[in-house]
Amino acid sequence: MKFTLSWLKEYLDTEAPLATLDAALTALGLEVEGIEDPAAALAGFIVADVVECADHPDSDHLHVLAVNTGTETVQVVCGAPNAHAGMKGILARPGVTIPIDGTVLKKGKIRGIESQGMMCSFRELCLGDDHAGIVELDTDAPAGTPVAEVLSLDPVIDLSITPNRADCLGVRGIARDLAAKGLGRFKDEPVAKVAGTFDSPVGVTIDLPAGQEKACPLFVGRLIRGVKNGPSPKWVQDRLSAVGLRPISALVDITNLVSLSRARPLHVFDANKLSGDVVVRFAKDGETMTALDGRDHALRSDLLTICDAAGPQSIAGVMGGAPTGCTEDTVDVFLESALFDTVAVAHAGRTLQIDSDARYRFERGVDPASVFDGAELATALILEFCGGTASHLVVAGAEPAPRAPISFRPERVKTLGGMNLPAAEMAEILARLGFAAAVESECLMVTPPSWRGDVAAEHDLVEEILRVAGYDAVPAVPMPRPPMPKVALTDAQRRRGWVRRTLAERGLTEAVTFSFMDSRHAVLFGWSDPMLKVDNPISSELDVMRPSVLPNLIAAAGRNAARGIADAALFEIGPQFFGPNPGEQCLVAAGVRAGKTGPRHWGAPPRAADALDAKADALAALAAAGMATGGVQVRRDAPTWYHPGQSGTLCLGRTVVAAFGALHPGVVKKLGVKGRLVGFEVFLDSLPAIKKKASKTRPLLKVSPYPAVDRDFAFVVDETVEAERLIRAVTGADKALVQEVSVFDVFTGDSVGAGKKSMALSVTLQAMDRTLKDEEIEATAQKIVAAVAQATGGALRA
Amino acid sequence: MDNLASLRDEVLSAAAAAATAAELDEVRVAALGKKGRLTGLMKELGGLDPETRKARGQALNAVKDEVAAALDARKTELEDAALNARLAQEVADVTLPVRPEVSGMIHPISQTMDEVIAIFAQMGFTVAEGPEIEDDFHNFTALNIPPEHPARQMHDTFYLPEQADGSRFVLRTHTSPVQIRTMQNQTPPIRIVAPGRTYRCDSDMTHTPMFHQIEGLVIDKATHFGHLKGCLVEFVQTFFEVSEVPVRFRPSFFPFTEPSAEVDIGCSRKGGELTIGAGDGWLEILGCGMVHPNVLAACGLDPDEYQGFAFGMGIERIAMLKYGIPDLRTFFDADLRWLKHYGFVPLDLPTVTGGLSR
Secondary structure, eight states: OEEEHHHHHTTEEOOOOHHHHHHHHHHHTOEEEEEEOGGGGGTTOEEEEEEEEEEOTTOSSOEEEEEEOSSOEEEEEEOOTTOOTTOEEEEEOTTOBOTTTOOBOOOEEETTEEEOOEEOOTGGGTSOSOOSSOOOOOOOOOTTOBHHHHSOOOOEEEEEOOTTOGGGGSHHHHHHHHHHTTSSEEOOOOOOOOOOOSOOSSOEEEOOOTTOGGGOSEEEEEEEESOOOOOOOHHHHHHHHHTTOOOOOHHHHHHHHHHHHHSOOOEEEEGGGOOSOEEEEEOOTTOEEEBTTSOEEEOOTTSEEEEETTEEEEETTTEEBSTTBOOTTOOSEEEEEEEOOHHHHHHHHHHHTOOOHHHHHHTTOOOGGGHHHHHHHHHHHHHHHHOOEEOOOEEEEOOOOOOOOEEEOTTHHHHTTOOOOOHHHHHHHHHHTTOEEEEETTEEEEEOOTTOTTOOSHHHHHHHHHHHHOGGGSOOOOOOOOSSOOOOSOHHHHHHHHHHHHHHHTTOEEOOOOSEEOHHHHGGGTOOOGGGBOSSOSSGGGOEEOSOSHHHHHHHHHHHHHTTOOSOEEEEEEEEESSSSTTOEEEEEEEEEESBSSOOOSSSOOOBOOHHHHHHHHHHHHHHTTOOGGGOEEESOOOTTEEEEEEEEEEETTEEEEEEEEEOHHHHHHTTOOSOEEEEEEEGGGSOOOOOOSOOOOOOOOOOSSOOEEEEEEEEEETTOOHHHHHHHHHHHOTTTEEEEEEEEEEOSTTTOTTEEEEEEEEEEOOSSSOOOHHHHHHHHHHHHHHHHHHHOOEEOO | OHHHHHHHHHHHHHHHHOOSHHHHHHHHHHHHSTTOHHHHHHHHGGGSOHHHHHHHHHHHHHHHHHHHHHHHHHHHHHHHHHHHHHHHHOOOOTTSOOOOOOOOOBOHHHHHHHHHHHHHHHTTOEEOOOOSEEOHHHHTGGGTOOTTOGGGGGGOOEEEEEOTTSOEEEEOSSSTHHHHHHHHHOOSSEEEEEEEEEEOSOOBTTBOSEEEEEEEEEEESSOOHHHHHHHHHHHHHHHSOSSOOOEEEEEEEETTEEEEEEEEEEEEOGGGOOEESSSSEEEEEEEEEEEOHHHHHHTTOOTTTOEEEEEEEEHHHHHHHHHTOOOGGGGGSOOHHHHHHHOBOTTOOOBTTTBSOO
């Protein structure tokens, strides 16, 4: 909402400086987007008297001026043809910034003559296109006066009006708010009525189905005969131009002027292009209309229109039709000032995708009491600018009944608003805003003014009082709080934090990527549900809710590789989506490692990241989440986006809690990423809940005081035998004595035979109650060999 | 006696002259070994009369102790020399770079959320969460935004496809639906913050289609606008970790609060550099207000009995302001150079008592 200061002053009698108005508007909740103050650019420019004007000795068009600045006389070289002694002009001294090009004026010599300043044209000051000569001021102001004080400059104020303040979509409403805040007197002159001299040949009816009458409660029309439509007066054009509207013709400019001044949209039809009377009705399916925006619109029975005998001629409250619009040739004009329902207008505007100033105002709510004033004011302006004679008003419908008063307990300003304010001041604020109040037993019965459709209940009144008295006046009260705060996080939230920081500590860097992705890639990660597609995606690459966190991380690793970081290690903790209903999402900690385990180094050569690196990440995440990873089983049933031979899932019982492995090279390639990657997904929502313990006491530490013995075994087993089977067999051979089993060598080759492999294990034996004797150790070793033979068919390597 | 003195001198000088541990051992054996010369003299003591034996014994023992001490001292000397000689050979290039150690970083969004939660936890808030795909009721209607409300257009909503019944799920445009779900499932008093992902169909220099918000909600029977101011002023003063941040509450409009406010913090833009704190400028950081009675009613709470406030702010925005991160879009690019630069080390868990950040 843009307007000029002089426009505001038409409704507000104030001497307040611009900066004060700026602060007051913000404090009222009328957010100032910006103020263009032409005076700001004129700092340093002064009124100066040209005392002498001589010809430049070395030029046939330059002059050498003696200019009085009010304190001294300086010499200025000037090329303007209109320079002459005795004139008042605008002088810029060295150091001043010239608005047109932003340069700082320097002292200089022009053809050998020193110039101590510049006499300016309007164009150089960005105050117009006039550059035929320097400005000749018509003023009595003495030399030395700042130019900004002499020129009538009109600052443009731009406000961002919140959707509830429809009344402030007109300058008059803004003036009323400022007056309520004490910034001046609101000029509330009544609108004069124009007496009609004949009956309008165009009649008006409202024809709405029962139950939908509120779509248009009131329509006021008037015919003005014999107008001459041409350009509007300069002050109107200047005003509209200043706020960014293009002046079109007097008739159209008048509707814009009234709309901007009073938030009262109007429409003007060329009466001679209307056939018959005007009817407000819903369109019929199949009807069409070409609107003033030049587009053809197919209308439907849910769109409110203004029609004549030929069909719809205007979409109510949104935009008029081109065939009946006013032109330079319009002689008889039919003026519309009507009231349309917010929902009806919003619906039509959205359906037809038409944005207009009228729609903007109607869908936020136009003052129901402004219909007649709007018609009278516009009539007066039309008669003034275009001549002609006005008909009597034609009226269909009636103004809606005023709203019921709101019962208001003044103490709510304290108990809801936190502000102490005497009741008299509250009443004063409400009165200045146009509210009527009557005392009734304990409360006030407050009737909101017709233009404040947003004020519906007691809390709205509290806001009005707080707003005008100023939020700054509400004392900040510390939150009463428990003496010792409780744990703010749920177990699942705490677990997430542990996993996050553990993964980062392991060398993976946390990324946050979008929750949506490219559906062409999502199919590779198990997506198939069309209901998870975004209907209006920001781009086709982000058109479906992701079924997995991995693809966005793979793509991120690819982007990093393209930037020269081949060994990206990234993780993300975020949602993946398995259904379109709220809640059909689960939280996943996923990560990828690309390239090698680290940079080249003389003492620690890197190797390619492999499936077991991903497994280690997944296990670390599970451990961080509080899972006893000893009970985790590895299965070979990872999803299809993993390498079928180098991947697995981690299960707790029958629940899959993680998947890991080398990522499927074919899938990676389809995502447009080069190289080998490994990755993992830990399904945090699938983890069993952390068991609540009655006490934080830990079990007593039990360590054996007797020595532990390490024994090495090398088994030859079929190549298909997996390490975990072997380890389980060894561990199970004597649960009391076998404390630890580790694999320290795995190899295949001729020496172990085709289809076989050798796995060497180190086994730690220890008893709680005695030192193991040689015979006992030997017997346990035999048990281990037998258990391995039974479980895997393997034997000790010869 | 003279021969004892000369024996002593002889052994001591031989010990001093020994150049290796082996030579020194030879000297020891020759003097103190089983067949050593001093040992031999000790053996002869038995043939002497008691008087002489006592005197001779004392003299012999004194020499024996002296020789043993000298041998030990020389031994230590030789060992030290040998160690020094070995160490002189064992020179490593300690200027070599160390073996690579890897540590990842925490994303500024996670860290900032943890900071914000730490502050509100201190004020007795707990953390609530909700789904990111929402229905119309929770995202709009219950928040007092009916279907034709102009405020809906401010939201640039992402929609999922139409259901059989004509309704459409949306990607939540704000974290406010968590307010609704909390009020539906919890009896006041309520004090929660709800961080999470939010979505708007907008993408340019200053907007990304996904971003993060944190919502706050307090519902009880007495919390008023003054508490809202107190709560948020305290938050701002703590979060930014600079002394005296001016805070300004401006009236504004949100369908789900009344009275509503936007909160600005003071800043200075001197020399083109943005600094949070006292200055001549203001920066908007959050929206807030007293929960609208219609919202309470939509959640089954009696607006005549309960009241409270709600607020919501953008995590990326306050992270950008606090840590001077210039471009919103970079948050979601997973550029490791950016993450290493703007990220946080994993062990820096923010707390109010231990400090939010280094």
